[in-house]
Amino acid sequence: MYDDLNSEPGLAREGQKRPTPDEPARSLMDREVPLGQQAERLLAAPVHAWLDGELPEAAVRKSDTSRDVEFWRGLDSEMARVRRMRTPQHVEAQIMAALPTHAPAATITPWFRREFVVTPTTALLVGAALVAAASIITALVVR
């Protein structure tokens, strides 16, 4: 007996069945680690839809799914407790104390990738400079 270390498609040994190209590729999720010995129990699609907020509770309060509804209602009240949990108060102070004392380093970006901020003042100054330059050049050419 040996471990099969070639279970990935394309790595099959000679003589072993390779997956055909038209077999749909299985996503990583489908190949995830099995959940142990505990057999999964299939939930009815309407129960999933109710838990996803797509169906009202009345739609799944039928005899065959009522047990599931009761189970998830019980579990939800426990999860509501988790939803109320807050970060312990000392954590914020702990984080602030552990932060570096200097300001975070700014990423150095080349000038051509930086933002050019045009404020009204800079726009006026640039405009005035252009007019002045144009008039100087004109005066030099005309002379």
Added chain:
Amino acid sequence: MHYSIVVKTTETTAPDIDQDGSDQLIIQQVLAGKRDAFRLLITRYSDPLYRHALCMTGSPDVAEDILQLSFIKAYQHLSEVRGRFDAWMFRIVANGCKDWLKNIRRSHLSYEEDDQPSQHATPEEELDRTELRSDLDRALTSLPASLREAFIMKHVEGRSYEEMADLLGTTVGALKMRVHRAREALQALLEEKYA
């Protein structure tokens, strides 16, 4: 080569720390040297991030450590934030949890009770709740990390599938599959006792 020109209609100076400021404004303040402004981001986002870390790891101490390391990392790389700070921060914490889970094999850990007053009248009811709590913790920690993460984001954090897909960089269909599988596994683990 790309660059952009931003036109500002008013002159602005570095603003004082503003409690209601946008994340982007706070980030600018921190980058400008106002270290204390970072506290606002911690206050704003620590609770949901702590709950995520707590549910993923099952340990309050580990959740605190992950939160602390994540915020320090965020501070150091604050200038690299592109888009929403909360989504960026969530990814740092979620990756921290996954790294921890990869490295640690835990046998038995459960989180502490919260400070909320009990709503269960009798000691028997309270005992039942405590038992459900630890059974739920155990069942959650027995799930593969990706299923646990999807289940927590959906049922504890109350996120939509679209938001989850955005944060985790995967598809809505894949996430629905994960949540459905997590539900079925949890029900299989717990229903004998609680159904």
